[in-house]
Amino acid sequence: MEMKASDLGERGIIDLIWRVLSVHGSADARRGALPHPDDATAVRMNGSLFLLKSDTFVKRTDAPRGMRHQDMGRKTLVMNLSDLAAKGAEPLAFLFSLGVPRGYSAKRIEGLVQGLAEASEEYGVPILGGDVCESRELFIAGFAAGRADRVVRRSGASPGDVVAVTGPFGDTAAGLRILLGRLVAPPKLRRRLLQKVYRPSPRLKLGRKLAEAGCVTSSMDSSDGLAFTLNELARSSGVGMKIGSLPVSPAALEFSQIHSLNPTDLVFFGGEEYEIVYTVARNRWEEALELSGAVGGRLMGIGEVVEGSRVVYLEGEREVPLPPKGWEHLK
């Protein structure tokens, strides 16, 4: 029987792509200054690094129920900027390819572009171009370019480093449970949770500050889910991690108490949360905290890098393994 896209899944297709590309010399991934896999790619030019990122928003699979077109546009920009933020880059330009069905409402397209334009203004990233094509369903393929003097890779963590996150987790997983109609929440709590689902923000200032200072040893955007991200950093760096404290948001904690849920599920196995996960050299932890405060950001230590390859959460005395589960397209 013939293999299908859904047999491979998003990650299987990505593996297939890199396997085919690696056969061809000039397409060699090693020519990039930030080797695959990482949050973005990079080329060197005139002594600086030029970072490039593409990420696509497909309405049918990526828009949670109730999301306005304005927020879809906004989120497409955020998704792409968050990866540049994680690598410490200053965004320079954004382009997008808009795929739109013939019968699509012009007003909704306008809303979408308004969301892109507003986010572009909010984050100071000019939208310089793009293209429009006919498609059976709405998609926005985003393309961001940025620059950096040095980038933080996924692969630099060493035993002893502090594992840290730029904000608490759990709101999005709770919000999606509400939107899927599985669970409910009081109006105020519901609004707080859904705000994170509909209008996430990238950690641009904090990301640049920490990369420039050189006090972080590895980094990755957390949008694939916290457990997945911790595992990927550990795998790339050839280390293990012990997570001792749960970075749960107050709203997610309240939600988990109302429904007698284990908050660790919301925190570790969500996704679509645009925090950055860092490892920080132990002797520069205080400095990293100060720098974060100076740009109005947060940095929460949640554990440490250890020898080995296991990623575990310390629940009291017990070491609970954190598998690299996360959302995957086409699976």
Added chain:
Amino acid sequence: MEMKASDLGERGIIDLIWRVLSVHGSADARRGALPHPDDATAVRMNGSLFLLKSDTFVKRTDAPRGMRHQDMGRKTLVMNLSDLAAKGAEPLAFLFSLGVPRGYSAKRIEGLVQGLAEASEEYGVPILGGDVCESRELFIAGFAAGRADRVVRRSGASPGDVVAVTGPFGDTAAGLRILLGRLVAPPKLRRRLLQKVYRPSPRLKLGRKLAEAGCVTSSMDSSDGLAFTLNELARSSGVGMKIGSLPVSPAALEFSQIHSLNPTDLVFFGGEEYEIVYTVARNRWEEALELSGAVGGRLMGIGEVVEGSRVVYLEGEREVPLPPKGWEHLK
């Protein structure tokens, strides 16, 4: 009644996008070093220009009958590189977003990536990244980045300049008539015509050479059709054009004779041909010809830039207006 995407068409949606973006200060198109509309966009970095381009291949609307997946991958790269070539840029990197239906054959996806990888090798442009998502139909959103010390705009033509093209036209329009089953051709002629439909090439070396030398005053990739391109260059530069000679390919001429077609239709109103249309300063025409020959390219003078705003073809004594007709998505 509510306005729909198909009421606006591809160009109407692009106008809508720029109207919305121009309301938002930080998204201001003028911040780009190559203002809209042009073949690509550009940002300045460390004294160089970094050019960015996005263009999407949607299988349902963009793949002519009989096109192999390998050639679809190849063409996606060519479409994007051709615009960089027209602006005189050296391509640095290519990324792509692949949208794929769940049931799509893994073998075909592999073919597609092979075509991308082969073109990447052929043109020396590394493919550095991308993303994969689920979609109702196959699309490849391509993103190319390049650099240049100076770029050629659409807007620099002056009366007296020579209008020139980098190769003959008509093969693609003839080939598409064959594929649509409307007309036939003997096997050898058919192969020659379809080769241009399935496997176009960008004029990278020639494009860089002419831009670097500074002997061209304006330029545009001809993929929207020759008449459309001439009109767009004239409009951007605030000039008119008189086209005195027809750059018809021998194969297209043969095809038009077999079917008693007017070859001007094939030449001017085709599309998907990846030549560059230039205007060249009259006193540098000989130099431009020499430079073209030196990189193994061609440059064919077809007319001249004139005062006014009319774009006409001189058929004997008669001035035939060339309207800006061309292929448009969503119309």
